[in-house]
Amino acid sequence: QSVLTQPPSVSGAPGHMVTISCTGSTSNIGAIYDVHWYQQLPGAVPKLLIYGNFNRPSGVPDRFSGSKSGSSASLAITGLQAEDEADYYCQSYDSSLDGVVFGGGTTLTVL
Amino acid sequence: QVHLVESGGGVVERGGSLRLSCVASGFTFSSYGMHWVRRAPGKGPEWVAFIRSDGSIKYYGDSLKGRVTISRDNSKNTLYLQMNSLRAEDTGVYSCAKDLLVETDAPASAYDFWGQGTLVTVSS
Numbered sequence: 001q002s003v004l005t006q007p008p009s010v011s012g013a014p015g016h017m018v019t020i021s022c023t024g025s026t027s028n029i030g031a032i033y034d035v036h037w038y039q040q041l042p043g044a045v046p047k048l049l050i051y052g053n054f055n056r057p058s059g060v061p062d063r064f065s066g067s068k069s070g071s072s073a074s075l076a077i078t079g080l081q082a083e084d085e086a087d088y089y090c091q092s093y094d095s096s097l098d099g100v101v102f103g104g105g106t107t108l109t110v111l
Numbered sequence: 112q113v114h115l116v117e118s119g120g121g122v123v124e125r126g127g128s129l130r131l132s133c134v135a136s137g138f139t140f141s142s143y144g145m146h147w148v149r150r151a152p153g154k155g156p157e158w159v160a161f162i163r164s165d166g167s168i169k170y171y172g173d174s175l176k177g178r179v180t181i182s183r184d185n186s187k188n189t190l191y192l193q194m195n196s197l198r199a200e201d202t203g204v205y206s207c208a209k210d211l212l213v214e215t216d217a218p219a220s221a222y223d224f225w226g227q228g229t230l231v232t233v234s235s
Contacts, residue, residue, distance in 0.1 A: 002155070036221035038156075045228070046156065051211055051221035089155050093219035099172050100146070100158035100218050 003028065004090050004103035011109040017078045020106045022090035023071065028101055030071030033093040037066055037075045040087045040105075049088070050075060077108070085110050113137040113224045115207050120229030127197050127233070133190040133207030133226055141165070141185035144210040146218060147192045150228070151203035159205070160192065161218035170218050175201065199235045204228035 005023040012018040022035060029035055035053050038046035048057050050066035053073065065076045073092075077084055090103040119131040131147070147159040160181040161170040169181055180193040190207050206229075208222035 033219055034221075038222075045206060045225040046222075048211070048221055048223050051223075057211075057223065087155070091156075091221070093217065097173060099170055100161070102156045102158065105155040 002104040003094055003097070003101040004092060006088075006090060006103035006106045008104070009107045009109065011111055012077075012080045013111045014080050014082065016080050017076060018080065018108065019077075020075045020088050020090075020108070022073045022075070022092075022103050024073075024092060024094075024101075025071050027096040028071075028092045028094040029068065029073055031095055033095070035066065035068055035073035036091045037064075037073075038089045038091065039084075040089065042086070046089060080110050082110050084108060113209065115209065115224055115226030117205065117207055117226045117229040120205060120231045122232045122234055123197055125197060125199060125233055125235050128193070128195045129197065129231060131192040131194065131205055131229055131231075133192075135188045135190065135207075135209070138209070140183075140188040142213050144212075144215045144218065144220065145183065145190045146208045146210070146222065147179075147181060147190075147205055148208050148222075148225070149201075149203040149205045149231075151200075154203075157203075158218070162190070163216060164214050168216055194231070197231075197233045199233050202231060202233050204230050 037050040053068040209224045210220040211223040212220045
């Protein structure tokens with residue numbers, strides 16, 4: 001059972017939008033700690049997609065955006081493309097555990 | 112170009128030990144905190160440990176706390192993970208990961224680079 005809760009799967013048609021939620025608590029997302037998002041393609045290592053709740057590293061398309069509200073965060077992907085099919089993970093810091101926590105991951109299927 | 116190359120994994124019996132290494136290149140290793148993260152088969156990432164850029168601060172995840180020690184040799188651009196009293200549930204791919212931000216004191220930063228990892232298999 002992960003400290004950060006993500007839906008196991010989401011799906012959407014090409015060109016459409018999906019959002020992936022990441023729900024935590026007052027000791028992680030609901031505190032001062034940032035949320036980061038990663039994309040993991042099959043057979044690859046995770047790639048940083050969003051850092052500090054809403055910042056995109058250079059090279060990440062603006063179709064990907066992040067937000068945070070209260071004890072939850074969201075990753076939105078617009079203009080879905082087949083290449084977006086991957087697993088997505090959220091990450092934060094938890095003050096009760098004094099360490100890093102990840103979500104259980106969400107598998108995105110582009111229909 | 113940043114490269115992180117892990118080694119030292121293998122098959123070990125329950126209760127055994129392993130020392131993992133991660134050789135870094137393409138950035139100023141001594142300026143960045145580093146992490147070990149593991150990925151068990153069919154599961155998401157699980158954070159293992161963090162070490163500050165100068166090695167003075169260390170944090171450990173609960174699942175391996177007391178059984179692992181993270182260290183680094185900045186003169187060799189190398190990160191280590193000493194793993195003891197290994198259990199079957201420790202099986203997985205262990206990757207090193209680089210902090211996005213310089214000289215962090217706590218493991219709250221994102222990771223901008225991950226190594227491919229080294230496979231640890233604990234046989235029971």
